[in-house]
Amino acid sequence: MxxxxxxxxxxxxxxxxxxxxxxxxxxxxxxxxxxxxxxxxxxxxxxxxxxxxxxxxxxxxxxxxxxxxxxxxxxxxxxxxxxxxxxxxxxxxxxxxxxxxxxxxxxxxxxxxxxxxxxxxxxxxxxxxxxxxxxxxxxxxxxxxxxxxxxxMKQSNRQLEEKAEWLRRKGYWNEVREIYLDKKNWNDNLNKHSRSLYAETVNEVYRRYGIG
The missing domain is CATH 3.30.460.90 (Beta Polymerase; domain 2)
Incomplete structure (x- = not known):
């Protein structure tokens, strides 16, 4: 770690x-x-x-x-x-x-x-x-x-936030929080910031449970 x-x-x-x-x-x-x-x-x-x-x-x-x-x-x-x-x-x-x-x-x-x-x-x-x-x-x-x-300003990723909202509604948000924190703790890339780790986490969990 x-x-x-x-x-x-x-x-x-x-x-x-x-x-x-x-x-x-x-x-x-x-x-x-x-x-x-x-x-x-x-x-x-x-x-x-x-x-x-x-x-x-x-x-x-x-x-x-x-x-x-x-x-x-x-x-x-x-x-x-x-x-x-x-x-x-x-x-x-x-x-x-x-x-x-x-x-x-x-x-x-x-x-x-x-x-x-x-x-x-x-x-x-x-x-x-x-x-x-x-x-x-x-x-x-x-x-x-x-x-x-x-x-x-770089436009926000609306699709990402729609995925995040879906994960909240379906009860998967605690899993998002756990994986995001884990990614922050293991991150050794100085150029990879929190917002990138968050997007990576949401997409990863959504693929696991989502419909697309």
Whole structure:
């Protein structure tokens, strides 16, 4: 076994998630004079499959999409990103988080255990815009050029989620969870990320029990 991933118990992450939502609400109030936004959980957070490595020092993370309402395009991608980053930075310390880290696709905040100097939990915020044609754009930060632009996001695999929903309805979801965790623990390919392991697991279990 390469790793020692475990699922984070709901009773442990739920209070942290609720506190995170209070922080997001504060930011919504802060930026209201510029624009409004809604938010959704994505990835493992949305699937309730949050994991962490037991002997690791990076805790577990939440993934959130911030859906900005700027239909008239009054603000540039850089202005939106900076408005949100500054708003988060004004409130994060109230909730025990460090200031935002600005990476290519997301703004990241981390909650650090001051005694052990380890990350307890973190959250990645992608700033997105929902296009009328069902597609989605996100603000991409080009560090080399120091520029911010809207780029189209890779479309979600609707067929995969239909398979996942079928497996839930038929009572096979615990098997999905077990196999997914096993795949994470045995994964030795640094280029194979959680979303790929999840897709692989869903397809594998669906083929075992599905009708096609």
């Amino acid at each position: 390469q790793h020692d991933f475990e699922y984070v118990p709901r009773k442990e992450y739920l209070p942290v998630k609720k506190e995170l939502e209070l922080l997001i609400n504060d930011v919504q109030d802060e930026v209201r004079e510029y624009f409004t936004f809604s938010f959704t959980y994505i990835g493992s957070t949305n699937r309730k499959m949050i994991t962490r490595e037991q002997r690791g020092n990076i805790g577990y993370d939440f993934d959130v999409n911030i859906h900005v309402n700027d239909e008239e395009e009054e603000f540039t991608a850089e202005e939106i990103r900076n408005i949100l980053r500054k708003a988060f930075d004004r409130h994060v310390t109230e909730y025990g988080y460090r200031y935002c880290e600005d990476s290519t696709r997301v703004l990241t905040i981390k909650k650090i255990d001051p005694r052990r100097k380890i990350i307890l939990s973190s959250c990645d915020f992608a700033i997105v815009y929902d296009c009328g044609d069902g597609r989605q754009q996100y603000i991409h930060y080009n560090k080399k050029q120091g520029s911010y632009d809207w780029e189209y």
